[in-house]
Amino acid sequence: MLEVKNLKAHIDTPDGVVKAVDGVSFIIKPGETVGIVGESGSGKSVLAHSIMQLNPKPPTFYPQGEILFEGRNLLQLQEKELRKIRGNDIAMIFQDPMSSLNPVFKVGEQLMEAILTHHHMPKSKAKQRAIELLKDVGIPDPEKRMNAYPHQFSGGMRQRVLIAIALACNPKILIADEPTTALDVTIQAQILELMKNIQEKYGMAIIIISHDLGVIAQIAEKVLVMYSGRIVEKGNVEDIFFHTSMPYTWSLLRSLPRIDSESRERLLNIEGQPPNLIHPPSGCNFHPRCPFATEQCKLIDPELTKRSSNHFVACLLSEVEFKEAKRLMENVEQEGDLKHV
Amino acid sequence: SNGSSSEETGEGNSAAEEKQTGGTLDVAYTSEPDTLDIMSNASSPTRDIAWHIFETLVALDKDFAVKPMIAEDYSASDDQKVYTITIRDDVNFHNGTTVGAEDVVASIERWRLVSSVGKVASEYIEDVKAIDELTVEITLNEVYNGLLDDMAAPKTGLAIIPKEIAEEAGEKPLVPEQLIGTGPYQFEKWERGNEIVLTRFDDYSQREEADWGGLTGKKEAILDQINFLIVKDPQVKLNGLKTNLYDYAQNIPTDLYEVIETTPNINPVTYINGYSMITPDKSEPPFDDLKVRQALHYALDKEAIAQSTYGNEEFYEMDGALFDPTQTELYTAEGTDTYLEYDPEKAKELLNESDYNGEPITIMYSNNNEAYKRISQVAEQQLEEVGFTVELEPYEWATYLEKWQEPHNWDIVVIGYSTRFSPNELGFLVQDTGSSGWYNSERWSELMTQWGLAASSEERQKILKEMNQTVYDELPFLKVANETTLDIMSDEIQEYDAWIGPRFWNTYKNE
């Protein structure tokens, strides 16, 4: 249904060109849920915006690649055709709930606009639908809250409004850029449930970007891991969570605070600075921070290679090498810990 | 040329055409009068509009000679102290009543109160009384030959109004409802800031003398209505005439003459309009010193000033006399020989001899008039060339008037005076006032007294020559040039005669 082929999205700045998305490819099928995780600043939002063709041009430009939606390249579509797709076929939940709502319009109006843009119906009906949507996303007292302005909403409430806007037209693809960051877990669960229901009902595909690996685990079937504008690992959830064979993903998972862990235990994190996207490191982008990096990693830029049927990894280490390295590392750490104790 | 007092414009063949009665004339008039009370207000806008409404006992004809108007006849006693005036018996007021001696007496009484000319005359008047229905007798306390001139003055002359109104108004200016005269047009309405409307007075009692002209003789109201529209901008007037929005526009900058000449359906109208002058303040240094005034005189190249100011030679005349050449009774060129002497070297010498030490002198002028502004600017340059230090101080008219009253506010003013009809009216020579720059001259005062007593034309000519001479000897002011006013009118207007200002009787539109 959606195929992204070797997409590059670069941003021009006075200091140079930021290679925010630098050669990303993936495919989404109807009814599928793809999670995107990755370091903050790795280009997830830019990628999402590229699919929607919403990056401001300038400064953003697309030096290469294709985004094929139902066979049409979104990069080359006329604004008019894009418009028909946006909101209706592909909808997006924006990352920032605070500034993504227009401060001078009532929440209800903004929601109704989403409905009325693609469907001709009387205003009263649209209003009805809007109220329903608000209710679905868990806004209390939706009739009254329709008349509130965004600044009168809490962060989570605004986020839910954005979700409602995205869901308004039952899109074929939903791009959710950190849709639940501002939500408490109960509402988060409710929202994820809602998304799943719609997915089941209409065969909607979902691209969900999140830092909350729990959320990814809960909803996604496939996962893409991004690092400095590239996909460094992709595969089924299980592959990613249990058969990680990419040092970055592995480090990421290790940084998680666990609900069952002792409090105050020091969290692990990835050492070093995130890469400079204007002048990315040579070879493998992750090498300066990779605990297993070799001299080779500095020179050779690894391609995404197949590990198992659905599992692709961009790393020079083979699965076996990686496992070995991992084991060694964990041993060292434990020894270190013992010394401390 | 502007040498003749009245200028007939309009094409030759038009006279042959049938007069068209009726119609409305739209006149673009530059400034709105403060009042239409012609007796109390000496401004040109008041005069130009009000003389359609009001008439005087005696009036000036086209050659500026006094002729009867409402009066049938007049005579003076042998001792020249008693004037007997008879009134025409059929003169109607706009309110339907007829002019009687009582009305005239009341009007004279009011005139003595409110008119600046009337106030001068009033000092000589002992008594005014009605002898019968149509006869009035004025008794003077001493011989005063200016009386008839004063009564006939186009500005603040003796307009005849109904007795009740004269008494009711007293010193106050006439309000619109009181604008009842005997003229060929009557007052209709006044929308402040917009227009003044006059309509034909159907019961107007005409005089028969077609050749008198001026403000008397045969006046025929042919048009139904005259609208005086207040239009300030010259370009608007011109464009309005081009597009038939107006039929007549008063006071166009002479610089636009070329345009007018080349526009087919617009004809120029010109008439004399007094002269511009440079008046030094004679009460204070440096100009209390005659030498410095002489330096001023020699420093000014009046022809250059006039050319820069008026542009087209048609519109100014280099003549140094106190009156206009068309005023045959008053004009004499004698005594004005030094008028155009321009000698900067001599001016420098005179300045060196004097006490003047380069302290700045102030030229004050009112910038409501483009001409004064230009004269000042050119004069500034010429004066600086001979060693004066000059500062220009333009003011708007009201401020100017107030500043004018105080000698320390200025050293020189640039101003103009409209045509005057007797030495009595020469405001710029009235002794010891701001307007004359505090001119104090026994010689001049003596001449004025003689003027009041002079009866014959020869006597007067002699005095006038002496007056010119005095002005050039004592230099109370420096005349720049005679001005000619330019009006424009549509070629539909026929048999139009401007005299000294726009007058719309005896004229008509051919559409």
Next chain:
Amino acid sequence: MSEPLLEIRDLKMHFPIKQGVFQRTTNYVKAVNGVNFTLNKGETLGIVGESGCGKSTLARTIVGLLKPTSGDILFEGESILQYNSKELHQLRRDVQMVYQDPYTSLNPRMRAGDIIAAPLKAYNQSNNLRKRVLELMELVGLKADDYKKLPHQFSGGQRQRIGIARALALNPKLIILDEPVSALDVSVQAQVINLLEDLQEELGLTYLFIAHDLSVIRHISDRVGVMYLGKMMEMSDSESLYKNARHPYTNALLSAIPLPYPMKEKKRERIVLKGELPSPSNPPSGCVFHTRCPFATEFCKGNVPTLDEGNDAGHFVSCFYPIENKQEEFARQ
């Protein structure tokens, strides 16, 4: 026990709802509706709760951005509501806030470095300014060449870090963090949490930490408060709360945590809260949770529970029928 740094006494913050041409007040949103707690020096109090229950409002009231409808806020024993502007200025050096919203809380026309430097300049700590800023930036994981970038050139998480660096700049006594890590990837999140903990140890900082991520809360907090509809439902030290949640709402909350184990996650049972979501402008009578509480009775509708200490010392709960001994159940999960 160390001494209290911040005391909140029966704090209420009601926003007027305005309607009509003349914007007359027709009702109030009772965003914070009677909250009490004490925060001790060097402690971290985590606040969790339903979205829209008044957490941010509480935070904004504490830093003096909103004038509370009633109640009192004591900082080091003094009521800050009576402070004049000079005292307030001094207070602000000690109390800093990290905003929930990383986008609008940064001046779009200031460079990242200047944003972080601003509080330092405000308190005349300008010597070695640049060095200090770069240190702070490094602490929160920003690069040196980010110094002169403008906010819109950063990603969401990067902006959040600027906000954190700004709050840390002055070494305040109390930092109020309104969802500081929700936009961060786990690695940076770990880095920031580690940093916060280190700083607390080193400088004895006190945190009021608002978050939705219960794992993070658990990790960082000494005590946790659970809010619902403008009120505190439960408050205890975090061990006790996570192991032995007594309020039905807390319980539901804990059961809804998504876990990063795909297999488990897909099988897991959750307690789903039913019922209409109540509106803060028209809160339910009695216990505000009764409309959605699985254990509610008629009694709950008519009576307002208070935040009481039960058998466990230091474990306060505002419920007539608190759940006892949930430990085993929790362990099973």
Next chain:
Amino acid sequence: MQEFYNFLDNKKGDVFMLRRKRNLIPFVFLILLFLATMTATWWLPVSPSFMDSSLRLMAPSAEYWFGTDHFGRDIFGQTIIAARVSLLVGFTVAALSTIMGTITGLIAGYYKKLDSIIMRIIDGMLAFPSLLLALALVAALGGSVTNIIIALTFSFWPVMTRVVRSSVLQVKNIQYVEAAKTSGIKDPVILSRYILPNVMSPIIVQGTFIFARSILAEAALSFLGVGVEPSIPTWGNMLQEAQIYITTAPWFSIFPGIFIVVTVLALNILGDGLRDAFDPYAKGKKKVKKQMFKQRKQYAS
């Protein structure tokens, strides 16, 4: 750590607005105009105030580039000299009213309590026709450029205040202002570094408007006798004097007119540059265009 500092030091010195060609040209123009007018008396072949009534209203020629006026003065010289007072009036009035308007507007918009007082005074000030004010000033202090500047400043300043205030009302509600407040940043800094840059664009638009209008208004006041001496030319009073010659001697009005327009344009471009310096979104447009062009080519091939 050390390398961080080195890195920064290399990049020191912000992209000053004049680095852009678009800003450089108007800047150079204004500087040249300023120098030209200040030194005009030395290099102009004919004294601009030299009158010769025989040379009235001559069309532009090799000798008189811009023709002559009704006194036969050289319009080119007049136009150059006129820049003195016009620029002085324009700049001073624009600068003064912008500065005062910005200050009062910031304060009124930011402090609720002062708002009602300041704005009522501003309302009152707005009501005074500048002409009346100028007349009174001339009466009190005598006629001069200073009085024109004062009178015009008084009439333009309140408008600026209102414009600034309205934007401040809007901006001050955005969270970064709150955030700054809670960081302990003092009000003057909040006003100057947080609010002002975000209300810059209406200020610049209004400021250049004031510049243009005050040059013209100066003429209107001069005409009423409260202006500078007529022998000192200004663009405004040149235009005023040229008014009746608009059809017969169009060059008389066209040249000062062009100078006004070009100066305002130059100033405006500079103002825009200034705003762009504050505008985070307005950077690097040009380069991108080139790249987009390239990209399109690629697609085409």
Next chain:
Amino acid sequence: MLHYTLRRLLAIIPVLFIVSIIVFMIVHLTPGNPAYLILGEDSSPEAIEQLEQQLGLDKPKVVQYFDWLGNIFVGDLGQSIYSEQAVTQIIVERLGPTFSLMVISMLLTIIVAIPTAIFIVWKRNTVLDPLFLSGSLLGTSIPEFWLALLLVLGLGVSVPIFPVAGYIPITDGLLGWLHHLLLPGIVLAAVEIGLIARMLRDSMLESVNQDYTKTARGKGVKESTVLMKHVFSNALIPTTTVIGVTVAGLLGGTVIIETIFTIPGVGQLLIDSIHRRDYPVIQGVVLFVAFVYVLINLIVDLLYAFLDPRIRYD
């Protein structure tokens, strides 16, 4: 809000009071005296004194002021020294033309400026933008009388579509009214269009890249709608302010346009009265203009709260 409105309405009184003092002082301190003007160039000091007495100008200024103020409270602004008409009546008479002119020019301004600004923002990266910029600046820096003359010569004289001057009240026919006011309206509008379109363009450019526009675009909303609705309504505040000030200013009359097109409006009234030192009229007009300003600015202030709900006054 109601409270705020009432407070503001009450505040009109002190504002007008202060304005009244200042205008009185200014008017009476300005040199020039109606007595000189009425009596003309060569009047005698005695006559002037007499007239001053008659006009009540010889009384102490304080007395004159309080006489005037006392009458204002009963709604009487006094009488013109010249026409002896009531000042209120004079203002009312002159208000018709001025108000008409204001309406026409404001309508023109808004009709042209707003779509232009939106269009330009839409085409912001094309050559149209700098062109527009120069155009708008031309509008603001071209003297009104120039433009007026050009238009009159073009559309009044060469191709006589419009009358070159004059005014017809709307009661004499809507068409004639419009016909006479269109040219002056255009001239006035040209200056304002330059300013307002510029103001709007710049404010819109400020918000054209805000996140909420992405949301709107993401909904599939047309770019033009995004601009016209979302960007536009966020950019309105400074523009509204300028429009407010302009409207109020126009109600005070525009001397140049009224003169060139001979429209008997408040501007001409004021300038004529200043020239004539018709004190009661000057004072009355200024007070009236002040009142209009305060009122319009109040409306604009209230509008802010509607245009941006985050703005609150209490």
